[in-house]
Amino acid sequence: MAADPTLMLDDLGRWAEAFVRPTVLVELAALVACVGLAWWLVTLLQRGLHHGDSRSILFGARVIDGALFPLALLSLAYVARTSLMHWMPLAVFRVAIPVLVSLVVIRIGVKVLQAAYPDAAWVRPIERSISWLAWLGMVLWVTGLLPMVLEELDQIHWKVGGSNLSVRTLIEGALTAGAVLLIALWISAAIEARLLRAATGAELSLRKAVSNAVRALLIFVGLIMALSAVGIDLTALSVLGGAIGVGLGFGLQKLASNYVSGFVILAERSMRIGDNVRVDNFEGRITDIRARYTVVRSSTGRESIVPNEMLIIQRVENLSLADTRVWLSTVVSVAYETDVELVTGLLAEAALASSRVLRDPAPSVALSAFGADGLEFTVGFWIADPENGSLGLRSEINRAILKALRAHKIEIPYPQRVMHVQVDGALPPALAPAAAPATPSDAAP
Structure with a gap:
């Protein structure tokens, strides 16, 4: 049944007359006391918990920046209104309570979105939308038009399958969904801030992944609750959920x-x-x-x-499943005229120049190949700390080998190649004409 506009106007008239009564001063004094008490309580909590971060949802950088101050003020104002309504007609608190509710909604919505998505460009339009909707609801509440508007919106309805939907149901469902999602984002932001506190390196990546997973889970639960609040039968989504599950199974099989x-x-x-x-x-x-x-x-x-x-x-x-020791080697060449036994002893001693080389098993030296330029020896040795690298170790042993060979004047052969030089205009010997044989007429007399 629609509300009578005449009764609403009479109620507004009585409410306007209440503003000229002396009891308004008592209400204003009680409201100021609530503001002071809320300020003191929030300041005390902020100092006790050492909160001064601008990203904090409850506190913020200053006392009035967070969501805790309007929440505390709304609670105290509601207590004061309940106490005074038995003694006098109220006028100030009929406006103060809706205004404070709007401030709480706006402050919580804005702070939660800023904490959950600090750098997102789409957050600003949503913040403005929350503000406009909150102030519009406050105006309708104060003027008493809210029940009449809701009744009119409830008359616009239609049937979808087995459900009967109306504009009022959709609006209430959207508001419920928004509130549930804000609460989910608030919880996830608090969990993320606690997980990422003093985390660095690989631990930071792991905690960030956990916080993202928790946020996705909370948002999913919030959406399910919002759909239930609107009146949508969730069993209708079972087929779609099964298809999505099969797709995720195929897509995530490698993972x-x-x-x-x-x-x-x-x-x-x-x-x-x-x-x-x-x-x-x-x-x-x-x-x-x-x-x-x-x-x-x-x-x-x-x-x-x-x-x-x-x-x-x-x-x-x-390389180190059953034994941590690793075998390494280096190759050196000497001239063919060199004493093999002498070189073998020198190379074995040079391999022990580094303290990283194990004495048991001892280094081994083998004549591994007859190269084009000289004899090739392979020096093999064992180490027990391969995690420290091998390039520096090989360099140290090669320098010891070079020093030992130079001390005994053993030649390290250079590559030898045969070069053929051709003079300009001259033909190669293979292409030069053969000399003609001498004839009797050419002989000397």
Whole structure:
């Protein structure tokens, strides 16, 4: 049944007459006391909790910047209104309560959106929309037109399937959905701020991923609750949900395979943190094993992020699975006239120049090839710390070898090549004409 406009005008008239009564001063004094008390309580909490961050939803940089001050003021004003309404007709609080409710809605909506999406360009239009809707609702509430508007909107309805929808139902559902989403974003922003506090490096990435997952989950739950509030039967979405689930299953099978492979690697310990491996032509030490990938760091400082599935389905060389010792080698050439036994002893002693080279097993020297320029010897040695790299070690041993060979005047042969030089205008010997044989007439008398 629609509200009678005549009764509404009479009510507005009585409310306007209440503003000229002396009791208005009492209401104003009570409202000022509520403002002062709210200010004191919020200041006390802000100092006690050491909050002064402009990104804080409840507090903000100043007392009036956060959402806690209008919330506290609204609570105190409601208590004061309930106490005074038994003693006098109210006029100021009939305006103050709707205004404070609008301020709370605007402040919470704006602060939550700014905290959840600090750099998004679309946040500003939504903030303006929230402000306009809040002030419009306040005006309709104060003037008493809100019940009449809602009744009129309820008359505009239609039937969708088995549900009977109206404009009022849609508006109430949209407002409920907005409130639920704001609460979900508020909770996710608080969780994110706590998770990301003092986090750095890989831990920061992990916590950011967890906070994003929590936010997505809360928003999904909020949407489900909002659809239920509007009156939409969620069983109608079961077919669509099944199709989306099948699509996600096919699209995320590689991701699931990497996670399962990660658990298999950690369970069977075929590869451990600190092992030296060679996978996909990349050699290095395993520095971290995550649920989805493994980090392999080479001796040059480069890091390779290897999906765990690759470590399961491909051949991987683990250089330190059963033994952390690694065999390295270097090659040196000497002249063919050099004493082989002398060179073998010198190279074995030079390989022990570094403290990283193991004495047991001892370095080995082998005459590995007869090169084009000299004899080639291969010096092999074992180390137990391959994670420290091999380039510097090889350089140290090569310098010791060079010093030993120079001390004993053993020649390291240079490459020898035969060069043919052709003079301009002259023919190569193969193409020059043969000399004519001498005849009797050409002989000397």
